[in-house]
Amino acid sequence: SNGIGMQDFVRMYNHLSERCFSDCVNDFTSRTTTTKEQGCVGRCVQKFVQLSQRVGQRFSEQQALQAEQQAAAAAAGTR
Amino acid sequence: SNGIGMQDFVRMYNHLSERCFSDCVNDFTSRTTTTKEQGCVGRCVQKFVQLSQRVGQRFSEQQALQAEQQAAAAAAGTR
């Protein structure tokens, strides 16, 4: 179970690198990132972390609500 | 083996949700889907199921044909 969490983290991290690289790096005239690209990558990561936390919160609220409704429906069904 | 089938189904189901959501839902002025979006999602799912069954049929026909040809070639080779 600890291993699965690690694997998910690694995939998220690699995916984030791919997306921020793809969206922010477009200049291949040098081997190192420009200041502009670094800024873009930084903001890309910050936004993603906030987005990801927000999606997680809202989604678990949603799940809890749904579980409640199902329980209520089941209770009504057995009556 | 039963477990693998389940995992494939789950991935297909999640992938389908992602694609139909991405293609059909574009209005974020409310928290619930519009009638138009619901219709689009419904047709998206129907089409995908038909597509998926057709691809499966054609692909297995193809595989069977290929296996036959390989067997014929092998038989010719050993002669």
Place this chain on the structure above:
Amino acid sequence: SNGIGMQDFVRMYNHLSERCFSDCVNDFTSRTTTTKEQGCVGRCVQKFVQLSQRVGQRFSEQQALQAEQQAAAAAAGTR
């Protein structure tokens, strides 16, 4: 460990088929590929293999360099 290498190869192979198909095949008036499409697929594969080898080489050089720098930094830290 042998199995993991095989799995990576299979995914790479399937991914390559998907990409070269998507980039090269656009004519669905017949059931077999045209000479033009075959040529495109062939060049697509050749390019990918060269790209993939080059990325592998450069990336491992990069990794080696980074490991050296970390070792140097660690050595400086313990001094």
Place this chain on the structure above:
Amino acid sequence: QFQQQQALAMAEQELEAFSDLFSRMTHGCWTKCIANNYADGSLAKGETVCIDRCVAKFAEVHTRIGQSLAEMQQAQQGAAPAAPQ
């Protein structure tokens, strides 16, 4: 002990299914709600509102699709007698 192993395997599968869904949802709502230029490092007010609605709508679509798939499966098994087990 065999049952325990099965229960563990099922829990792992459920976790993986959930994690896959969460990642697709995050990815989908990124595409729908976040401007690609990353002018700012924090979420704008409009972006947070959009994300909340996007999660609700994605979850709704996911549930609807699950229901459709179940209905189609039942319709296909239709006349055929239910398999034991």
Place this chain on the structure above:
Amino acid sequence: QFQQQQALAMAEQELEAFSDLFSRMTHGCWTKCIANNYADGSLAKGETVCIDRCVAKFAEVHTRIGQSLAEMQQAQQGAAPAAPQ
């Protein structure tokens, strides 16, 4: 018994490879043959014809690429003596 385990592991890998290929093929033919607006819930005649050809072409491309990869690998191992199993 070790051999049985190996055979099982290989069969599982083959199944996974096949399932991965099938999913990419479905995805690819969706993009090539299905209109994005989903005006109708069933496949149009033109779409079914396109899907049949798409599957045939995808399978052909997949086979061709497998042959190319095998040839390249042989060419690279070239002069080198074949490694004993």
Place this chain on the structure above:
Amino acid sequence: QFQQQQALAMAEQELEAFSDLFSRMTHGCWTKCIANNYADGSLAKGETVCIDRCVAKFAEVHTRIGQSLAEMQQAQQGAAPAAPQ
């Protein structure tokens, strides 16, 4: 023996992480550096130069992002005392 199994599991995870990263890097640099028409079967001079820089920049971005994530995690755990392993 339990430690050996753990070490093996960690090595496998590392290998998978590396393989996933390598595949994303290859994919990303393909998109950035290779013209889509495949007019020629070998890499053009401009393409090889682009690939070398693309790998360097991708690796740099990956490292930077890892550092950012670590910093954010530390900032969040902030005042809270470190949990005993």
